Amino acid sequence: MVDQKSFHVPVLVAEVLEALAPRAGGVYVDATVGGGGHAAAILEASAPDGRVIGFDWDEEALAVARTRLASFGARVELVANNFADLEQTMMALGMTAVDGVLFDLGVSSHQLREAARGFSWQQVGPLDMRMCRTLGVTARDILRTASLEELAQIFRRYGEEPRARAVARAVVAARERGEPLETTMDLARLCGPRRGRIHPATRVFQALRIAVNRELENLQRGLVGAWRLLKPGGRLVVISFHSLEDRIVKQFLKERAGTGEARLLTRKPRMATRAEVQANPRARSAKLRAAEKL
Numbered sequence: 001m002v003d004q005k006s007f008h009v010p011v012l013v014a015e016v017l018e019a020l021a022p023r024a025g026g027v028y029v030d031a032t033v034g035g036g037g038h039a040a041a042i043l044e045a046s047a048p049d050g051r052v053i054g055f056d057w058d059e060e061a062l063a064v065a066r067t068r069l070a071s072f073g074a075r076v077e078l079v080a081n082n083f084a085d086l087e088q089t090m091m092a093l094g095m096t097a098v099d100g101v102l103f104d105l106g107v108s109s110h111q112l113r114e115a116a117r118g119f120s121w122q123q124v125g126p127l128d129m130r131m132c133r134t135l136g137v138t139a140r141d142i143l144r145t146a147s148l149e150e151l152a153q154i155f156r157r158y159g160e161e162p163r164a165r166a167v168a169r170a171v172v173a174a175r176e177r178g179e180p181l182e183t184t185m186d187l188a189r190l191c192g193p194r195r196g197r198i199h200p201a202t203r204v205f206q207a208l209r210i211a212v213n214r215e216l217e218n219l220q221r222g223l224v225g226a227w228r229l230l231k232p233g234g235r236l237v238v239i240s241f242h243s244l245e246d247r248i249v250k251q252f253l254k255e256r257a258g259t260g261e262a263r264l265l266t267r268k269p270r271m272a273t274r275a276e277v278q279a280n281p282r283a284r285s286a287k288l289r290a291a292e293k294l
């Protein structure tokens with residue numbers, strides 16, 4: 001049984017509540033319910049009858065959220081699905097207008113810690129990296145089948161890795177020599193030594209994770225669906241953890257504000273306080289952006 005408390009510590013909880021402004025009677029979507037930390041805070045703030053529809057495509061996360069949120073009874077509904085299909089799924093549930101949507105992007109601490117998921121280059125695990133076990137393609141599949149060009153593009157575009165081509169070449173050379181590309185260590189070895197502050201394996205692993213889970217495409221679709229679902233006066237709140245995501249969110253909100261559809265609630269992204277980063281280092285790169293639908 002997974003321990004609920006250590007599963008994942010939610011970031012920027014006070015800032016989420018301030019931006020989302022949950023209230024009694026409201027209906028909120030937590031598009032990335034994870035361990036249910038943010039959802040619990042929203043349910044508490046919208047007592048006695050606010051509701052949360054929680055999405056996650058990781059069944060393991062949903063099981064933890066289900067236990068954690070059980071005391072809120074019928075005020076919570078959990079859905080195992082990709083948030084890219086948020087709008088259609090909500091429609092199918094008979095919900096066409098909501099008061100707020102939260103996205104807390106990326107992987108949970110639990111997913112990162114689980115060596116068997118293959119997200120971390122610092123632990124031995126299979127080169128999997130699927131957040132959702134029903135996704136068809138693993139990191140291993142990409143490493144074994146993508147061309148040199150495709151690999152270089154993934155590492156450059158999604159990892160912003162300066163030595164993208166060199167790492168791609170190392171992968172292809174290893175493949176040609178018949179070396180195994182099965183575990184996180186097999187790949188970490190090919191990424192080269194640390195040169196600057198960030199180890200190249202960090203960027204290469206991020207890049208593959210984004211490609212395997214199609215994170216940027218899902219985010220784009222999720223934002224569009226969430227925006228359509230919002231009532232006038234409803235709020236969209238997004239926490240991102242790397243510049244590629246943040247760029248998409250910033251652009252999306254800027255466009256809506258430009259057409260007079262949105263009022264930005266954050267001119268600059270909100271970041272964690274020093275105290276929060278000290279208590280939860282994962283909060284260091286978190287950026288929260290929010291807007292109200294007009």
Ligand SMILES: C[S@@+](CC[C@H](N)C(=O)[O-])C[C@H]1O[C@@H](n2cnc3c(N)ncnc32)[C@H](O)[C@@H]1O
Binds near residue numbers: 011031055058131
């Ligand atoms: C950072 S965690 C969220 C943690 C959560 N806010 C909490 O308080 O515990 C991100 C979660 O989003 C889920 N996720 C990421 N991309 C998704 C997608 N496209 N559709 C559904 N869930 C997704 C992951 O499986 C993970 O559980």
